Amino acid sequence: SIRKLKESQLIGVEGTLYPLLTRLKNDNFLGYEWVESPQGPPRKYYKLTDKGEVFLGELENLWKDLNEAVNHLANK
Numbered sequence: 001s002i003r004k005l006k007e008s009q010l011i012g013v014e015g016t017l018y019p020l021l022t023r024l025k026n027d028n029f030l031g032y033e034w035v036e037s038p039q040g041p042p043r044k045y046y047k048l049t050d051k052g053e054v055f056l057g058e059l060e061n062l063w064k065d066l067n068e069a070v071n072h073l074a075n076k
Helices: 002-007 014-026 050-074
Strands: 030-035 043-048
Touching (some): 014 030
Antiparallel strands (some): 030 043
16 A cells, blocks of 8 residues: 555655556556545556566566675675
């Protein structure tokens, strides 16, 4: 959720998140659907596409490799 991203300091302001979501959608990593809300306006829910799932796996592998390299350097 946006609240969790803010708490982890991964995003500074909400204005950072929505341009990122738009770029990911335009690159076909995300899809979305509008869902009627019982309170207020309809809400947009994002979901990874198949291409997004593959890209996420690649990012996870890259992060793992980077993390291992940094840990290796830190423990020298």
